[in-house]
Amino acid sequence: MQDFSEKIQQAHDEKLGRHLVANMNIDAGETLLEERPLLVAPHWECAQLKCAQCMEESYVMCRKCQVFPLCMDCSQHNDFECEFFASGAGSRICKDLLVKNYGICALLKLLLLLEDPATRADCQTLFERSVNLEDYRDGEGMWQEHEEQVVGPLLASGLVEALPTQQLTADVLHAHCVRIDCNAFEVTGRDGETLKGVFVCGAGLPHHCVPNTVVALDEQFNMKLYAAVPLNAGDVIYNSYTNPLMGTSQRQHQLRLSRHLDCSCSRCQDATEMGTHMSSMKCRECSAGFSICEIGPDGSGNWRCVDCNAILPAVDVHEVLAEAGDALVDAKGELQVYESLLVRYQQLLHPNHFLLLDIKQNIASILRAAALMNSMEQPCKKLLARRVELCSDLLPVCRAVVPGISKLYAIALFEYLLALVELIELQFAESDLDKKEYVAQLRIGSQVAKEALDLLRFEPENSAEGYLSDRISMELERIDSDLMKYGGR
Ligand SMILES: [Zn+2]
Ligand SMILES: [Zn+2]
Ligand SMILES: [Zn+2]
Ligand SMILES: [Zn+2]
Structure with missing residues (x-):
């Protein structure tokens, strides 16, 4: 599923876990990694049935399994998921499983990938990064949405009994949902609809607010990772999971919310944000100065004017x-x-x-x-x-x-x-x-x-x-x- 260039290699350390580093000096634009997705699925809240193969809108179902939608242009979808419902352990489950609860689609596909011996190992690579459920339970948004759209309907569907070796409980299913959300890239289908795409290697790239790579995705959901800037041998390969046009406080908030990540990259530590002053305030004491945040050793910030040294209380900044x-x-x-x-x-x-x-x-x-x-x-x-x-x-x-x-x-x-x-x-x-x-x-x-x-x-x-x-x-x-x-x- 992955095609590594000889220019990069896998590495492992305490802080980053499993990651990729440049093997040699690399020019900007050179391809580092090409990868097919492990999983492409609609967002949880999507109600429009999509073809299990090409992900375009579909109003007809696969004749064989009668569970997954399959459009007129596609003759088949993943063998394992089709057989599972056509003649395997899932054959006794009600055929309108997805029609009634399309929100479970992404998780259902993941469970079948885990069940399939051919794809189990790839899934497990993804699962190496542990999920601490307590970080999410009763937290903002995510948990409740997963419970209502996915976990609840799936537990009620009889699927858990059809997949006994996975020992699926509500918590296991919640952890899977979090993994899908944390690892997914936004991919765009041919009809312009955005979907979630999970890539085993792509998802493992550590975050930096100034990434040194670009992720390219085509309409068939293939991913290509290429160097954004020249890389030196030994450089860690980074991706960014935030919008670079956000200021530091916004980016960090988003990273904490979506990935439980505390970023301390070079941009986050630079109060001027690479000289742009994207987070700087106007000084209230002098006419020309700007206040920037000086992070103390305890992580708390004081705002100080670079011209006249006047202090701007952090609470005032937060209020504005x-x-x-x-x-x-x-x-x-x-x-x-x-x-x-x-x-x-x-x-x-x-x-x-x-x-x-x-x-x-x-x-x-x-x-x-x-x-x-x-x-x-x-x-x-x-x-x-x-x-x-x-x-x-x-x-x-x-x-x-x-x-x-x-x-x-x-x-x-x-x-x-x-x-x-x-x-x-x-x-x-x-x-x-x-x-x-x-x-x-x-x-x-x-x-x-x-x-x-x-x-x-x-x-x-x-x-x-x-x-x-x-x-x-x-x-x-x-x-x-x-x-x-x-x-x-
Ligand atoms: Zn199709
Ligand atoms: Zn089928
Ligand atoms: Zn950062
Ligand atoms: Zn000032």
Whole structure:
């Protein structure tokens, strides 16, 4: 199921457990690992039946087992899971098992992989990382959802009796659910639906908030891991399980919640967040300074201005962040609300603060959607210029926190490109730009498009990123043809 490149090898130590290290010096873009998923399954809350083979919507069931959905295009699904219900230990179980409780699909598939001698060993590799159920029991969200959607219905289905050697109890089933959630990558099917994909090696990569690899996933759910930056022999291979555009407090909160992980990577320990100041506050004492968090030996943080040394109590910082977080949730897509939040929090936060970036991205996407639907009376130049500005504000921060080859930065460049081209075409049409100015702007657009394409060149063709590359190439062709026409080259 896995195909290791000779450039990496397995290693083991106390802190990271089983992990991978570079065997030699590796260039950015080089493939390190290719892997088929152990398991692809819908999210727990998914109610739409999906083909057990290709994971596209299906309203018909497999004729043989009558338990799993199987679409018209697929003739069969996993032999073991089909036989289990057709003629094996599961044949006496009610056939509408999945129709009634589709939430159990992922866990059911995992139990059958565990039962199948051919895949048991792979599952057990995944299980080496222990789950402490007490961390999850009665915790936020997860446990209750698993209980209602998965564990309860599965216990009531008679499946436990059909799989006696696994000694399945409610706690064992809960631990399996946690393992699926903790190890799954978000994969996208051909119909655009997001699903969970569990990869045995991929899941074992340790976390770093500035990962040195990129995970590429195609429509057939194949995973390719490649180097984002040049690696030296002996470097640990890292992946990131958080959004790099979140600030340190947000990322750490998310990692604790989803993986019970306390991250102490270099970015987490750097109060300036790689010079971006994504978590810095404006000083309340002096006009120009910013307060950053100094983590003490006991883990508690004090906020201090880098210019005037004034102390900003941590409780004040938390209060501002909590209030802004709530306000963002309440904004519910309202443009005016976001604009007023931006005005308010620009007075309190560093211009690169993650909350301001979040507000700006929300505004930019509302403006983009409005332009697409033509819902503004005229594609007002002021709004287009605003979108260009918002998109360009994100670029330097995004570049700093995801160095090397980055899909995220490519997407940020694409958003900027779309806004820029739309604006300058309108400005040129309305004679706000003369030919020379228009050509100069087109050249910027052409550079941006090329940079984005360069960052996506290691992505598979049949993936969301592959299609994005096609889209950017089209845009580049249009720019180049205008450059030919007006720029005379
Ligand atoms: Zn199918
Ligand atoms: Zn079947
Ligand atoms: Zn970190
Ligand atoms: Zn100050």
